[in-house]
Amino acid sequence: MDDRLVILGSKGGPAIRPGGPNPTSMLLTLGGRHIVIDCGLGVTRGLVETGLSLKDLDLVFITHLHSDHVLELGPLLHTAWTTGLSKPVTVYGPEGTALLWHNFLVSLDFDIRTRIADEGRPDLAGLVIVREYGEGPVLEEGTMIVSALRVDHPPVTDCFALKFVQAGKTVVLSSDTAYFPPLSDFAAGADLLVHEAMLPEGVESIIRRTGNGARLREHLYASHTLAADAGRLATQARVKKLVLNHLIPADDPAFTEADWRQALASVWSGPLVVAQDGLAIPF
Template identity: 30%
Template sequence: MMESWTKASSQNVDNPVAEKPSAVPFAVTILGSGSASPALDRHQTAQLVTYCGDHFLIDCGEGTQYRLIEQRARPSRLKYIFISHLHGDHYFGLMPLLSSLNMGGRTEELYLFGPHGLDEIITTTFRMSNGQFFFPLHFQAIDADKPALLLDLPALTVESIPLDHGIGCTGFLFREKQHKPKLLRDRLPDNVPVGVLKALKEGQNVLDETGHVLYAAADYTTPGPKPRSYAYCSDTRYNERIIEQIQGVDLLYHEATFRDDNGQRASEVHHCTARQAAQLARKAGVGQLLIGHFSSRYKTFDEFRSEAQDEFPLTELATEGQSFKV
């Protein structure tokens, strides 16, 4: 393994993300929504999640760096990359992207989360081409058998979601942390000590020396905005075990490689139908569902949406180039 590789800590990653109101941008841009076989009118899986100015890349199918440029998202702004599994349509674009970042003079750290063995693939490729990294590249292997906290930032966490794909495969859950209460300054008397204000902003009651409440947080604050969440479920067979983990997320992306006409085939190759994805969304009580990873055997996708909306009306196609607010 190359010396530039180190293991990233989920607890100590420095990040500029600061806690702000939920008005901060939180969106998902679809870069590719096709499946393994190439097609002229669609691209292999990749998504860009943006939160408070930070860029998170989920999966990196062939040509992802071109898709980023098309969307005017500078690859140099990426700080975190998450790879769900080692099927080529989900990571074959990673090596060219890393190479371009290297040639572009990147010096900022990059954090990569992915399956066991991904580090060996990258190290071997760069060694055989007599290459080296000129920026710190931190790798953390993901255990595909159980959910885990991968990233703990000041305002956002990212967890892994174990999936059922016949190969180690995980989804990713982006969850905003609870916002601090909003201080109602007009209710407070003048010249309130700074320490009192800080305590109230943390939702804490302020007590006097005898333990009586001087300032009740409920009287001088309002709850912060509801935290938002996004769950990305990559290639997987219908799997109700994930429902508890994704329960109530605002936005769910779930693969829907086939329609009902190929339901048996979907199960055999560890994939889902559009209807099955929608059934999971309904059972998990999510806010909205996006479906993608469409098989190249299909030329149009309206029937995917219709099939899914029979089970879960708030379903949209993961249309390439389109951004969805969380």
């Protein structure tokens, strides 16, 4: 299969609404590897819809432990197991990922023990290897190199942008972050930069709908990146293609793709993709 990124969930934040997109998850196919990045609600169904057999799960990367990035990690691995997974899957995540996985196994202990005894399945715990990472090198395997950059996503400290390099191709994912200029060096010359994005008008719309007022506004502006700033960073980094993802807002019909493109019109002149669930992006 050709190198591509499939957006499985394009929404920023954990809430879901009728007919709206799913929270964050992606499938990166690179050099023949199938790499799941983040596991928000809907990741399992989204993967199946791409045509990937869950038995072929290979690598999973978690950028940070907010629920819209990890809520379906355990269910994804469990569902792959019930589908016939028989070879190990390695999960890379920040500190706390191993505890998250352990507690999922505890919560499903009855089901797992019952299926092992009744259906002859292998022990699920033995099929999942969790490796916790910090800033710097994460994985070097064959011709693939993965590295991490700590980004600015308060109050979360362990939140990481990820860079995948394989056979001359580079893909960088910002994770959740406020505008963070060091990302331009980290992503320099990348074939694909996937960056979170927020519309200021959309923030006000969200506040009106949720009623959290000034506190929510303060969090969003302290922890996330305006779309225009994502475009500025992509220009500074001279990336070949920019993808806006983890959209805030992503499920408000008052805002369309035209609004996102208009927000970047003066700061980014290269190829631009505005994420949608199920969208496949070749590079």
